[in-house]
Amino acid sequence: MRHLALTLGLVALAGPARAHGPAPVALEVLAHDGRAPLALRTSVGLAVARGDGTYAYVCPARWDGNELALAAGARDGRDLLVHSAGAAYLSRDGGCTFAPLTDGSLYVMAAASTGQGFLLVAEDASASGPRRSRLFEVSDGVLEELPLALPGAVDGALGIPGGWLVAGHAPVGFVAGPDGVLATFETSASWITPRALDAGDLWLRVAGADGVILARVGAGEVELTAPSARLVGGPIRLDGRWLALLDGALHAFEDGAWHLEGELPWTCLQSYEGRHFACGLEALWELAPGAPVPAAVAAFSFSQLAPPDACGEPATRAACGREWAHFGGEAGWLDAPPATRPGEPRGATPGSGDGCAASSTPPRGSLALVVALAAFASARSRRAMQRASRVATRGPARRCSS
Amino acid sequence: MKQYHLVLLAFPSIALSACDGGGGGDPLRPDGGSTPEPTVTYHRDVAPLVARECLSCHVEGGIGPFALDTYARLVEQSEFVLPAVMAGYMPPWMPDPDCRVFEHQRQLSAAERQVFEQWVAEDMPEGDPATAPPPPPAPPAFTATHVARMTQEYLPDARVPDDYRCFLLDHTFERDSFLVGRNVVPGAGALVHHVLVYGVPPEMVATIEGADAAEDGPGYTCFGGPVPTAMETRGGALGLVGMGGWVPGALPVVEREGRGVYIPAGSRIVMQVHYNLLGNEPAADRTEYHMRITEDAPAQLATTFPTVILDLNIAAGRAENPHRAVFRNYRSDALNLTGLMPHMHLLGRQISLHRVPAAGAAEDHECLIDVPRWSFGWQESYAVRRDDAMTIAPGEGLELFCNYDNSPTNQPVINGTRVEPRDVTWGEGTLDEMCLLYVQHETPWTGTPPARGCDAAADCLAGCTSGDAECLLSCEGLAGGCRICVMESTLGCARDTCLAAYAPAAACFQTCLLSFAVVGGSFDRCMAAECPEGTWPRARDCVERVVEAGTCDARLTACGISR
Secondary structure, eight states: OHHHHHHHHHHHHOOOOOOSOOOOOEEEEEEEOSSSEEEEEETTEEEEEOSSSOEEEEOGGGTTSOTTOEEEEOTTSSOEEEEETTEEEEESSTTSOOEEOSOTTEEEEEEEEOSSSEEEEEEETTOOSSOOEEEEEEETTEEEEEOOOOSSEEEEEEEETTEEEEEEEESSEEEEETTEEEEEEOOOOSEEEEEEEETTEEEEEEEETTEEEEEEEETTEEEEEEEEESSEEEEEEETTEEEEEETTEEEEEETTEEEEEEEOSEEEEEEETTEEEEEESSEEEEEOTTSOTTEEEEEEEGGGEEOOOSOSOHHHHHHHHHHHHHHHHHHTOSSSOOOSSTTOOTTOSTTOOSSSSOOSOOGGGGGGOOEEOOTTHHHHHHHHHHHHHHHTOOSOOOOOOO | OEEOOOEEOOOOOOOOOOOOSSTTOOTTSOOGGGSOOOSSOIIIIIHHHHHHHTTTTSSTTSSSSSOOOSHHHHHHTHHHHHHHHHTTOSSOOOSOTTTOOBTTOOOOOHHHHHHHHHHHHTTOOOOOGGGSOOOOOOOOOOOOSEEEEOSSOBOOOTTSSEEEEEEEEEEEOOSOEEEEEEEEEOSSTTTEEEEEEEEEOHHHHHHHHHHHHTSSSSSEEOSSOSSOGGGOOTTGGGGOEEEEEEOTTOOOEEOOTTEEEEEOTTOEEEEEEEEEOTTSOOOOBOOEEEEEEESSOOSEEEEEEEEEOOOOOBOTTOSOOOEEEEEEOOSSSOEEEEEEEEEOOSSEEEEEEEEEOOTTOOOOOEEEEEESSOOGGGOOOEEBOTTOOOEEOTTOEEEEEEEEOOSGGGOOEETTEEOOOOOBOBOSSTTSBOOEEEEEEEEEOOSSOOOOTTHHHHHHHHTOOSOHHHHHHHOOSOOHHHHHHHHIIIIITTHHHHHHHHGGGHHHHHHHHHHHHHTOSOHHHHHHHHSOTTHHHHHHHHHHHHHHTTTTHHHHHHHTOOO
């Protein structure tokens, strides 16, 4: 009853909030050619490199309209797999068009890139009772089920060099790979996903009633590593150290626990084929090996994002336009052409990169940018860029002849 | 802790790219001379619709991301605006009109959308300004009797995209008053995304002042509401008085003739402001709250209660997490609803409220509000139309329904970090969830101010011939906090002793505890109606014995009730 009293008290105070959406942010590199990201997942859809330093906005309308969909990309960035609300969609043309990969009989829970293809984790959509996962390999657009017995339902998948890992929690915690189950363990967790594998350490993200904790799996043992957090990024292994973001603060793993390194304006940590990336509210940064963290190179910024290409059916193109207006309008992208290098303000290159014609210059110059990041500085620079964009906006909208 | 500082060492040189910035003409500009006489023009047909539905946000300096207040600006943005309008995506309006149409519904009809469609088909002709219809009569100017202000300017926190801040305003109500009109005037119009205003009754003023003093700078941080969790005690926060709010596009609110919100003498005002800093440089804000106040008692009092489901269990990975609860009206009078305000957080998919008939009645459920695609970013309150009657008779109920999608592909991005699934329960944090729908209703003014604290309990005990527990649990007119206190001090106090007697009535206990706490009325009447025959009298007798033995006296005294 006391609980009722206290909570009802809170109810009376629970003031509704109103925001028209969070700030757009890069979430993950899906493909990289060794010089620049080829495809990224962002909080507003995908971004695919156009070869001129700009990125085409791949709008959610091309699958089911869900900008929060998850995605995986093949190494060349042409094959992109998106899954949303239990359905998977495959693009074989760099995100221009997507076709359903599954029918309604499967409910897709997770996917991972295996380099040239994908691993897909699904459950029977009509099944009742305990969850039971099925694994599929997607190669050349063809779905083929893998005959692998798992001790429980899969929560998440991770692509690793030459293969994949899956993990789950029901009815027991487990990790498995193409060769079978690697570890099982008792757990009260509600969601377990594989996060990283390097130097013999396998890391799991374990969500439970008390928050999220990173767990290290080695030699069949599962070690929960303090502290727990609400939001976790990484871990990644950089210069022989494991680093993770715990509630927005950078931590390093030493002596069996995570120790605070400092606060950074980073929102994710990710490794992709030996490269290491950090997301920020304005840009995606590539961490420079051998340099003290947080030395980083700007690898992508939203100022490079161009309107969606004219792909697909007219209705899809119209819906794409709406999504571009919705996300881009609030973020200040509509008024000026995109930049061709990360960190460059939108509209800074007259006549450049609104997606119509491309210079052949790749964004190599940006890789020479080395910045040391500051807490809180990102938001300010973001606004400054948007302000600069808006200054250059007063003319009528331009269109390119093709 | 290390702090890192930004050192931008170099920017790349600007790469050249070839683009035809205007070749082929500007297809967005109509070629008025080569087309037949247009049937739809901007000045005559389109501008009035834009003015009605868009310009409360989409003006220079407004919160909309671009202005649409001239022909040139609308044409400039038409590539984005018109598809959104024609698809019904703009103007934003969440409630399903097939369920209910509310006051000030921001929606274009199909015929009005067709006007836009035709205009585009005819290459967006400007037409003759002289053909513009006369502007609709301006709403009567809002005249305030009092203005409450932040005590000093506040510069929103640039470190986060969303800054939620509460401010104790500079106005104190010297006498019992009735709020009959209100208007929020944002200071930094491009930053302020919402404002919620609460009256702080005298017994809570010290709590809010303490919260204000505990944090440096003007005001204090408050995401969930104005009372910090650590300062919340025994449901007392139910005593806050809702004094309205503001969202972009909101108009001044004048209560219907003869209706007002009661504000007791000694009250102050606390205001929560949500600053959204995306795309805008922080600027000093000093939002004002304009009031029309009278000391003349109205015919009707406007009051608010929250229907709520606290026992949320939103499983990690699961796409469907439906929750449902019924709140019965066991007051002696009908509830005349005048406004509804749904609230969920980021996993919410659908929220609705239905009127359910009294037990045994064969009527269908009646839809009161349905938000089939919940969006945290577009929530607001909805006023019942004057020509609509939303009445919940005694014995009838309100069924609240909330559904959540906690699947991997519906996880929110919070301050830049994508969340992964986890089991989610009730809470006021952004990673928690709520199922909450505020219901505003009106009741006749009886000449006596609404109960505060547990003063009304003493009157009930004095005039009661039954046992004290039965008397208190039948007592109507108790304030919200007191109702919870009464339940704790009787039913809760006797729980260990009476568990066996409670068990057969478990389901109706759940219904009536919530109904009594939220809607008020008589707990005793609810149990008598809802429970299997004979079960409630047995449980009540047990509670009565425990209370009569004095076991619960300390708890009752703590509520301010003397037996």
